[in-house]
Amino acid sequence: LGSxxxxxxxxxxxxxxxxxxxxxxxxxxxxxxxxxxxxHTVTVGTQRRIAAAMRKIGYxxxxxxxxxxxxxxxxxxxxxxxxxxxxxxxxxxGVCDAIGDEVYQIMLAMSGRSPATEERIIRECLSxxxxxxxxxxxxxxxxxxxxxxxxxxxxxxxxxxxxNPIDSVVSYSNFDAIKxxxxxxxxxxxxxxxxxxxxxxxxxxxxxRDGYFAGLKQAGIKPDSNRIIEAPNAKSGGQILTExxxxxxxxxxxxxxxxxxxxxxxxxxxxxxxxxxxxxxxxSYDEALVRSLPNVxxxxxxxxxxxxxxxxxxxLRLRGSITEPTRVxxxxxxxxxx
Amino acid sequence: LGSxxxxxxxxxxxxxxxxxxxxxxxxxxxxxxxxxxxxHTVTVGTQRRIAAAMRKIGYxxxxxxxxxxxxxxxxxxxxxxxxxxxxxxxxxxGVCDAIGDEVYQIMLAMSGRSPATEERIIRECLSxxxxxxxxxxxxxxxxxxxxxxxxxxxxxxxxxxxxNPIDSVVSYSNFDAIKxxxxxxxxxxxxxxxxxxxxxxxxxxxxxRDGYFAGLKQAGIKPDSNRIIEAPNAKSGGQILTExxxxxxxxxxxxxxxxxxxxxxxxxxxxxxxxxxxxxxxxSYDEALVRSLPNVxxxxxxxxxxxxxxxxxxxLRLRGSITEPTRVxxxxxxxxxx
DNA sequence: ATGAAAGCGCTAACAT
DNA sequence: ATGTTAGCGCTTTCAT
Numbered sequence: 001l002g003s004x005x006x007x008x009x010x011x012x013x014x015x016x017x018x019x020x021x022x023x024x025x026x027x028x029x030x031x032x033x034x035x036x037x038x039x040h041t042v043t044v045g046t047q048r049r050i051a052a053a054m055r056k057i058g059y060x061x062x063x064x065x066x067x068x069x070x071x072x073x074x075x076x077x078x079x080x081x082x083x084x085x086x087x088x089x090x091x092x093x094g095v096c097d098a099i100g101d102e103v104y105q106i107m108l109a110m111s112g113r114s115p116a117t118e119e120r121i122i123r124e125c126l127s128x129x130x131x132x133x134x135x136x137x138x139x140x141x142x143x144x145x146x147x148x149x150x151x152x153x154x155x156x157x158x159x160x161x162x163x164n165p166i167d168s169v170v171s172y173s174n175f176d177a178i179k180x181x182x183x184x185x186x187x188x189x190x191x192x193x194x195x196x197x198x199x200x201x202x203x204x205x206x207x208x209r210d211g212y213f214a215g216l217k218q219a220g221i222k223p224d225s226n227r228i229i230e231a232p233n234a235k236s237g238g239q240i241l242t243e244x245x246x247x248x249x250x251x252x253x254x255x256x257x258x259x260x261x262x263x264x265x266x267x268x269x270x271x272x273x274x275x276x277x278x279x280x281x282x283x284s285y286d287e288a289l290v291r292s293l294p295n296v297x298x299x300x301x302x303x304x305x306x307x308x309x310x311x312x313x314x315x316l317r318l319r320g321s322i323t324e325p326t327r328v329x330x331x332x333x334x335x336x337x338x
Numbered sequence: 339l340g341s342x343x344x345x346x347x348x349x350x351x352x353x354x355x356x357x358x359x360x361x362x363x364x365x366x367x368x369x370x371x372x373x374x375x376x377x378h379t380v381t382v383g384t385q386r387r388i389a390a391a392m393r394k395i396g397y398x399x400x401x402x403x404x405x406x407x408x409x410x411x412x413x414x415x416x417x418x419x420x421x422x423x424x425x426x427x428x429x430x431x432g433v434c435d436a437i438g439d440e441v442y443q444i445m446l447a448m449s450g451r452s453p454a455t456e457e458r459i460i461r462e463c464l465s466x467x468x469x470x471x472x473x474x475x476x477x478x479x480x481x482x483x484x485x486x487x488x489x490x491x492x493x494x495x496x497x498x499x500x501x502n503p504i505d506s507v508v509s510y511s512n513f514d515a516i517k518x519x520x521x522x523x524x525x526x527x528x529x530x531x532x533x534x535x536x537x538x539x540x541x542x543x544x545x546x547r548d549g550y551f552a553g554l555k556q557a558g559i560k561p562d563s564n565r566i567i568e569a570p571n572a573k574s575g576g577q578i579l580t581e582x583x584x585x586x587x588x589x590x591x592x593x594x595x596x597x598x599x600x601x602x603x604x605x606x607x608x609x610x611x612x613x614x615x616x617x618x619x620x621x622s623y624d625e626a627l628v629r630s631l632p633n634v635x636x637x638x639x640x641x642x643x644x645x646x647x648x649x650x651x652x653x654l655r656l657r658g659s660i661t662e663p664t665r666v667x668x669x670x671x672x673x674x675x676x
Numbered sequence: 677a678t679g680a681a682a683g684c685g686c687t688a689a690c691a692t
Numbered sequence: 693a694t695g696t697t698a699g700c701g702c703t704t705t706c707a708t
Binding site: 355356357368375399401403404405406407409 | 684688
């Protein structure tokens with residue numbers, strides 16, 4: 001790679017730098033830098049020589065150095081949970097696709113099981129000085145919120161229409177979704193159970209439970225605490241259904257606040273012969289997993305579009321097209337499979 | 339944030355630096371740096387003062403600067419395709435989970451529709467000077483291969499047991515998978531069709547087709563070109579099934595080389611009443627999407643474990659525990675749903 | 677249109 | 693155990 005500045009401290013082998021390109025193209029390093037960022041400010045002849053030199057030595061710019069100098073990266077962090085959950089995966093895909101031809105990179109991090117873990121993750125992400133941040137979660141520690149605010153970058157929270165956002169929100173309403181699901185069931189059922197996941201999901205779990213209450217209230221049904229169940233894990237849908245039918249045999253519908261739970265419960269219902277005649281209605285929070293199963297009520301939530309819009313919101317802020325936090329609420333549809 | 343070195347050129351507002359922490363803790367900036375990387379080499383009293391100072395000003399280290407100085411990042415790039423495909427999403431999740439408590443970050447990039455796009459993506463990724471790279475694909479342009487080799491970092495290719503790897507490979511064999519699927523069908527069927535996706539998947543598509551031929555050969559069946567079909571897109575399974583039953587009515591089985599195709603075809607078969615009696619067997623490449631459907635033969639491939647192992651392979655190389663390229667082949671299972 | 681100088685916030689090497 | 697010095701490879705600013 002040619003000569004370096006005197007440096008006895010470092011290992012002699014590093015990658016090609018802009019200086020190396022410059023020497024070959026017979027220009028200053030600064031002109032190489034310009035060529036990369038604003039090619040048209042460099043004469044055509046110079047452009048050609050620089051491009052040739054780059055190709056010759058296989059030059060790949062070092063964005064670490066560039067970002068340090070410019071005090072600005074092209075990294076957007078996305079914090080989410082398990083991608084084996086198709087709803088989360090769809091959102092991330094929307095985020096990635098919304099980048100289009102822009103030169104941004106997604107740094108993907110898993111929030112883990114607790115707000116404390118999320119805090120650690122957020123700190124690690126911020127140490128890379130991202131220019132934006134997307135978080136599929138709306139419940140954070142106080143320090144997480146402070147760090148994100150101090151970062152002074154656009155933040156978009158996804159996953160619930162939180163009333164206390166850090167910055168912008170792009171989501172659908174968990175409350176409205178479950179309320180609508182519940183209301184729909186009250187047309188034909190009156191003893192409707194609700195199975196939620198443990199409260200670790202923070203305000204989302206609460207919003208869903210509140211939506212269930214609101215839906216019952218609308219129909220003039222009093223909630224029965226025997227029919228409100230907390231699932232120990234996402235795979236326990238079948239067992240919960242069985243226990244419920246035994247302990248509260250007059251239950252005529254169950255809402256499962258997670259797709260995995262509903263999936264498992266529907267299979268169990270079929271195994272036990274409770275489908276002919278239909279002994280109990282099952283509703284699922286999300287259609288992704290139960291789409292191919294018969295006789296399930298579910299919600300179609302535009303996860304992919306939410307991801308896209310979340311990233312677009314970041315881009316608009318980075319471009320200065322908008323300067324204030326925004327709040328985007330997406331609609332959803334009820335889905336009945338036969 | 340206190341005084342800076344004389345600097346009339348820059349905007350005065352930046353984030354807290356190690357120097358700011360140092361001043362408050364009454365140590366040199368170098369000691370702050372040491373505290374972050376090797377806390378035990380600093381006396382306990384100093385540790386406490388530095389930690390307090392960091393908390394006070396909300397210091398978050400700048401890994402751009404650190405990485406530039408140390409010539410080493412903690413970024414591992416993962417190049418994949420659509421996460422709405424559960425097989426790809428599971429692999430990425432395995433990758434993320436394998437990081438455990440280590441301090442690495444995943445940079446996620448979508449390879450796009452062509453090797454040329456992938457080349458652009460690879461260059462962008464390398465500009466962030468990752469310490470490792472995972473690619474869910476084994477067909478690359480010559481320049482892509484050169485750039486990856488020049489990067490001098492551990493690379494793991496996932497998706498096929500390629501015979502021409504860049505560095506390490508962690509996968510299952512597409513050839514063996516389809517061969518086994520085909521062989522299993524030959525026990526009960528003899529006029530077996532094969533529906534593959536367009537050849538843009540490179541060597542994977544070829545491996546699958548070859549596996550189909552090998553499976554037929556094993557059973558002494560001659561391939562019939564009328565029964566080898568290229569699907570225009572992943573959603574066309576039902577239409578292809580219908581056309582096939584019309585044009586080659588004696589076909590008794592179809593292998594779909596993609597889960598989406600098989601899913602759609604099974605629904606179509608049910609709609610048309612071809613299940614009772616069973617007019618045609620359907621086999622799917624991957625079980626993820628067809629798991630809940632009856633009467634499908636499929637493959638269970640340990641995607642999540644492959645992702646985990648791929649990342650572990652990178653980590654072992656980074657630690658120097660292994661120094662040579664490795665080749666890990668995962669097994670798979672045949673799955674029959676009833 | 678191009679170049680020279682300064683410095684981004686850290687780490688490695690060499691003191692003490 | 694802690695400090696000093698010299699960069700890492702770029703971008704910003706100012707000069708020509």
